[in-house]
Amino acid sequence: MNLPIFPDRYSAREAADILGIREETLAVWRCTKRYPLSYVKIGRKVFYRGQDLKAFIESRVVAVEAS
Numbered sequence: 001m002n003l004p005i006f007p008d009r010y011s012a013r014e015a016a017d018i019l020g021i022r023e024e025t026l027a028v029w030r031c032t033k034r035y036p037l038s039y040v041k042i043g044r045k046v047f048y049r050g051q052d053l054k055a056f057i058e059s060r061v062v063a064v065e066a067s
Helices: 012-019 023-032 050-059
Strands: 009-011 040-042 045-049
Antiparallel strands (some): 009 045, 040 045
16 A cells, blocks of 8 residues: 655656756755755655745745836
8 A cells, every 4th residue: 555645745856847947956956055945855865845846936926016
């Protein structure tokens, strides 16, 4: 029986695709803590939760006022 604990988890490659960046860029962000993007690390494997990716994208929205 295989029940996923986090059914909305994404690999680093999948997360990078969602964000539109390279997987290597995501690795740099993790190492330097450049952006507040949470991740789950199990051994050498890194996963991202869907809710964390969504929150990160929402935090990057730039509101433009109409002139």
